[in-house]
Amino acid sequence: MSADTVVRPRRNTLRPVWEEQPSLLGQLGKGTILTLVVAVVVVPLWVVVVTSLSSEKTINSAGGYVFLPREFNPSAYVVIFSGGQITDAILVSTIVTLAGTALSLVVTVLAAYGLSRPGTLGHRPILFYFLLTFLIYPGMIPSYLVVTGLGLKDNLLSLILPTAISAFNLVVLRAFFMSIPGELYDSARMDGAGELRVLTRIVLPLSKAVTAVVGLFYAVGYWNAFFNAILYIDRNDLQPVQRVLQQFILAGQSPASSGAAVAIPGLGSTVPPSLAIKMAVVVVTIVPALIIYPFVQRHFTKGVIIGAVKG
């Protein structure tokens, strides 16, 4: 073995590896892996959409979910929108999500700001009280008694108030506010700014990303929440969309399949919604999230990283 074969670098240049022209094999490999990742995300969505646009006959002959579209049959959508139930539910969920997120953001930002300032009156015990809720769960029945005692049953506020503040989001925001350099506060004060002005002019503009993320957390939470609706909402026209979705998906599934092994005679008298209708409801429910997400996503990534390294 000659000396110069020993010293010759593996590559012909001294450029770092990421500046190299990628090899064909590497590109193919990356392409394949990325395609697979995309497929994992896209295929289930695709199947849901195609199934929702199939007829009962196609679904039966496919034995369930349809992969290859054979027809364009929007009858499932006609069915779910004709009753008014889905449209009502979407409206309810939209109201709850918008109003809930707005309220949650206002109270969380105010609380987080207050708790982030050293020297706030009762700052330690109040913070401790918030953190305690991580550990202690008030219980379903006490919560129910409070909500019904306030007369909030069958009221959309019952879907908002019980979850208006999340201690987790509060802690995230507080940690971020505390990371803002004290000099900025000091200079604002010297210019004569009060607490509210400091919050709105200095702190919030610096915290756009993290606030957007917390807002997204809240919004997704409100949009997806359904358990409080089970407890507090009896009126059928006030049900949020996730509840209606759940009813459609589980429709006709008798308790026999949930382990009770009994036949419900009444079930025999109605037709459970076909898979197409169930999938159409799924599509309708995920569309808003799909539309909103891309717009908040850049904040989302940024906000999460901020929280991770500076929290």
Add this chain to the structure above:
Amino acid sequence: MEGASTNRRNFLGLVGLGAASLASGGVLAGCSKDPSSKGSATNAQQAAGLVPQFKDSTLVQPDVKGIRPMADGYVKYPTSLVDAISEKVITSGKPVTATTPWWGPAPPAGNKLNEAVNADLGGAINFSIQDGNTYGDKLNTMLGARDVPDLTCIPGWEVAKLARFSEGVHALFEDLTPYLAGDKVNAYPLLAGLETAAWQDSVWGGKLMGVPFPTDAPYPSVLFVRKDVTQERGVADPTTLDELYEFGKKMTNADKGEWAFGDIWLEVQQICGAGGSENGWMKGADGKVVHRMELPQYKRAVEFMARLYAEKLVHPEIAASKGGDVTTLFKGGKLFMYGTGGGSWKETWRPAVQINPKFNMQAVKVFGADKGQAPVRWRTRPAILWTFVKKGLGQERTQELLRVLNYTAAPFGTKEWELQNYGVEGTHFKRDASGAPVTNDLWVKEFANQFIFLGGRPPVVVGGPDIPTYAADFVNWGNDASKYLETNPWDGIKVETPTQMAAIAQPTEDKITDILKGRTPVSDFDKVVSEWRAAGGDAGRDFYAKVLADNGR
């Protein structure tokens, strides 16, 4: 207050983990069951003296008579209907509040079916129709907070999950004994038409507490087969365990995407002769209390079922998880035999026949594991669900509510029955040439069995012009199966399982499922049983034996 804080469930929900939140919801709800319940049982003799005197309310002679508790079958719809209750039953003008479960989209608020029945009642029933799959959570909270409507409908399987129900029932609901016991029921003649066994099942702590919804067939499961396909291929229904296996071999063709079976585990146990209608408990030949898992028949069933899974005769989507939609696969000809509750027969057959007129769903005549060996058919409780009347509403109001329940108990052949089941002619249904109601889309939307779940009804099996043989098929199958119906030694005794036992049921079942599906070897079976015995199985045996001894059985 929950509003000022965040509980674990909401916390998960708020960080966007909706699915995790859903799962933990069930767990949290489960925590609220009182951990110290030692189980309870109502004395059977006590129950016997409290029940209403039975008076048959059948108006129309059935086409196929059912051997009780199998309901009667009607092939033809009666041409003339009786107006069973002519006077208005709600006289106070006060609306009645009621909660019922429903397994499907809740009907819209403005509901013509409700309006029509309310008009006939003379006052309004305001329903809160709850999703049946989350009904347990709702009930646990409502009952815990003592916030119940005038009429609360509770299914039997939810009762088992409700914390200290045997005590709570007396605190929340009215004792109906003074209104209905013996001949007092004469004031409510249609309630007198409900089966005595179902009434006996409605006694808690020596008091008649609820109005039962009697079962229409006492069988927890039925083995269904795609008769149109098997006939076309010349494959006969099995009559022994070996033939069942052969059926599997003949009907499975994985290349064509066809498998013989869905889940037939409940059926295989009964074919092999493993009894135990009382949560798996039964009296052995020696008079001692045994659980079905301790029987050789059960072990045989485990081995057989594990073989079906191992040889891939069960549809892979069913084998892989509990998620696969068995009825869609069955309707689509991807599998040809599965076991499920009889209630789904009509529900599956009816829509399928509209797409494929040849579709024929039949119940396999029951058979034993070997030639000449009798199978066992488990017996369900005589009442499926109960309606309870809120406590402390006063005598007049309670009587009014019982009149409502009397109305909803109207038998087949009455105008009331038709109105509650099919709605209004011209609005919810039209009649075919034979006079039988054919329902429309509005009915599908507005009907949630809401009135029928209240106040029970004498059960009947009624087909329709689209499935003309259904009623006879079901009743004849049930009458034949009744020969093998197990006698439950705890019959008529209300047994509330001790919590410790209830808690080991699911984990043990999961271990058995692992064996069936080949995730653990069949040789582990004995170990699973001995673990179960140690973890509470033996304690359960003592409990159930004591209940029998206390009742002198």
